[in-house]
Amino acid sequence: MSKVSIVQNILAVNERISNDIHQLLAERQVCTINLMSSAGAGKTTLLEQTIKRLKGRLEIGVIEGDVETSADAERIEAAGAQAVQIITQGTCHLEAHMVQIALNELDLEPLDILFIENVGNLVCPAGWNLGEDLKIVVVSTNRR
Numbered sequence: 497m498s499k500v501s502i503v504q505n506i507l508a509v510n511e512r513i514s515n516d517i518h519q520l521l522a523e524r525q526v527c528t529i530n531l532m533s534s535a536g537a538g539k540t541t542l543l544e545q546t547i548k549r550l551k552g553r554l555e556i557g558v559i560e561g562d563v564e565t566s567a568d569a570e571r572i573e574a575a576g577a578q579a580v581q582i583i584t585q586g587t588c589h590l591e592a593h594m595v596q597i598a599l600n601e602l603d604l605e606p607l608d609i610l611f612i613e614n615v616g617n618l619v620c621p622a623g624w625n626l627g628e629d630l631k632i633v634v635v636s637t638n639r640r
Contacts, residue, residue: 513596517595518629521610528611528627529628530612539614555608558572558579568613591624592624595612
């Protein structure tokens, strides 16, 4: 039996682009955080509160990943940060080339921190580097 492996090639391209992103943001001294969680765990609420509490002390930008809507980017802008929405149209995670395109829509000069709010999924996003300095997972449970 023969096997055809295309995953390696896809991940290799993603790694090259994520390295370029990391270098660009490091040169500009922008700390980049990839924020991941399952859907509805509170990523956007956490970002809204972070933006409000750091207002006037740090400049924050956010790249929002969502399967269908731009509602989260609107909430981020209302909280006072730059935001760019990536609508993945069904893709369960962000990839480096998507982030690279979104970076062109942000004014990187004033930024201290860039959050990448990944699509609400814990399986796929963990395996795709986006040029970030840190990955943070938000976990929530319901109280009964």
